[in-house]
Amino acid sequence: MRPTLKTEKPTRDHILAAASRLMALRGYRATSLVDVLRESGVGKGNFYYYFRSKEELGYAILERVVQGFVERVLEPCFSDSGAKPLDKVRCFLDRLLETQRQRNCVGGCPMGNLASELSDMHEGFRRRLAEIFTVWRERMTDTLREAQADGSLRSECDPASLAHFLVAALEGAILLTKVTKDIQIMETCVGELKSHLTLYAAVGRS
Amino acid sequence: MRPTLKTEKPTRDHILAAASRLMALRGYRATSLVDVLRESGVGKGNFYYYFRSKEELGYAILERVVQGFVERVLEPCFSDSGAKPLDKVRCFLDRLLETQRQRNCVGGCPMGNLASELSDMHEGFRRRLAEIFTVWRERMTDTLREAQADGSLRSECDPASLAHFLVAALEGAILLTKVTKDIQIMETCVGELKSHLTLYAAVGRS
DNA sequence: TCGCCTGTACCAACCGGTCGGTACATAATC
């Protein structure tokens, strides 16, 4: 029984990793505790040492998924201070396309899946997910505002509306990619979204 | 017990209606047979007279949902022979917006919900759903081709790509509307999609 | 007689959560 540092909880993280893998494919309800325990190799009593309930596990998974998304997708694209704002948005589109390609069109978007499954049935999840999408969208909105400030996006464009649309269209593209198992759908939609940006691009300043 | 025509099965339809209501909100897995029986008032033995399994019920519900969608949304918009092709597309966008408004942003899209929940776990459902989205998209593609033929859509537009994009963006918009419970998201996205159409519109011929 | 329908008992598997217990390290007490 090894001593652990105050902030490290390997067993808890191990459970979370295993549960995240399962829930990404199966969704919340179809992921049972027994499955999680089997996948993680942890005993049931021990599970309840770390999580009070399946719901609490679900919330923790959601946080973990979001953190991973922010670190691996949002931050690399939007924190590149050398890039022009619209290039950041394109980088984001391309990054999501590559993610779906690497996953062979399996899994879709974990946040979108949970939103679809739980929004009408579980208010706690709906609220958290709505907040997550808000953060995602605001990050996009800020960048679009920068593009307006630097003149590459016209002033009649509403950054918030455009950001809403980009997020929604991406979620839909990911869902259709998942159901058809055809990466071309995602490619097509990313292409159309880039074209959509040209609607509002200031001439010669993209 | 009134005599019924050979093609009418009131009890079966009654079960389907009840199950559709439940499944539209809860999804497939979270809709139990006991719930369906309670909602429909039909006995269990009788249920199995009409359906061999929960899966068969699910397939029947899907067909029913699709039929309703075709009759109430697709056909009214796309079969209006007096309308211009691009007006048909706009009618479709508006109809979906009104549907979400009437439902107070509850439920989302039944087909999208099932696609999200089951595409990676149940090949039978994934195949059927992929086919449904294909039909939906082809209807849109045909209309966009008509728009090209009548000159209101430019020849460099690819109708199939645009149709893919429209369907995907709508699904995403519906999903975000469901998670945020804010009809404005849907309004915004429908507006952006109409703007997107202008990308390809021939000048003065919309 | 047949199709439709009822009610109900039963089944094994599943489900999230509870419980009594073990192992061990460390601190406190006598």
Add this chain to the structure above:
DNA sequence: GATTATGTACCGACCGGTTGGTACAGGCGA
């Protein structure tokens, strides 16, 4: 120093309830 108390981590059996499905006797009306 030995004993006791405490806290952390862990375990699997057990619990009551739920689930989709099976089986079946029987009723009803055309």
